[in-house]
Amino acid sequence: MRVLLVYAHPYPNSFNNAMLQACERGLKTSGHEVRIKDLYQENFDPVLRAEHLAELQRGVIPEKIAHEQEALLWADGIVFVYPLWWFDRPAILKGWFDHVLTNGTAFEYSPEGVKGLLPIKRALVLITAGGDEEYFRKTDAEHLIYRPVTDGTLAFCGIKHIKHRIYYNVPSLSDEQRQTILQEIEDLGRHFDA
Ligand SMILES: Cc1cc2nc3c(=O)[nH]c(=O)nc-3n(C[C@H](O)[C@H](O)[C@H](O)COP(=O)(O)O)c2cc1C
Secondary structure, X not given: OEEEEEEOOOOOOOHHHHHHHHHHHHHHHOOOEEEEEEOOOOOOOOOOOHHHHHHHHOOOOOHHHHHHHHHHHHOOEEEEEEEOEOOEOOHHHHHHHHHHOOEOOOEEEEOOEEEEOOOOOEEEEEEEOOOOHHHHHXXXXXXXXXXXXXXXXXXXXXXXXXXXXXXXXXXXXXXXXXXXXXXXXXXXXXXXXX
């Protein structure tokens, strides 16, 4: 498959970066073609400004958005790697969605309701969190972490097979625990289309 890895962490030496590399290794081992979209390294401006929104609403795709959509539309598989920031994706990733998932390209309104249009078949969402798993389970808050992305965004745009993993307590993990997670992520990459 052609797999786009979308990465949203500002530090190149973060655990998120190690996760990105592990996933890339696994995907490549299985022969997938991989592209990385490193939003911070590309200095992506996430604010959807008035002039771009106005163009979109006139049915014109602005150059900046066409450029981002080229990477998205190249892929038939997609992976996201990001830390949980205030129960959500970092703003740079949220802004990327605001830009690329446009009406007419990612979804459309039809007489039968909203129709997802993305030709992407599979998605994997990898999220790190600072909080404890027990807290999220006890408060029944876990679904709030991933559903805005898995259901509210990716499934809405037509992606049928979506997996997610949340890694808790990341700042306090031992080296051994980190290695276990990285191995799991490499395996997820290796079996991406299974
Ligand atoms: C701006 C900001 C907001 C955060 N919000 C949350 C949060 O809502 N819930 C949580 O469990 N952790 C939160 N964290 C902690 C990060 O998720 C955690 O430090 C990160 O996933 C660890 O991965 P890293 O070592 O690759 O940065 C936040 C961290 C920052 C910097």
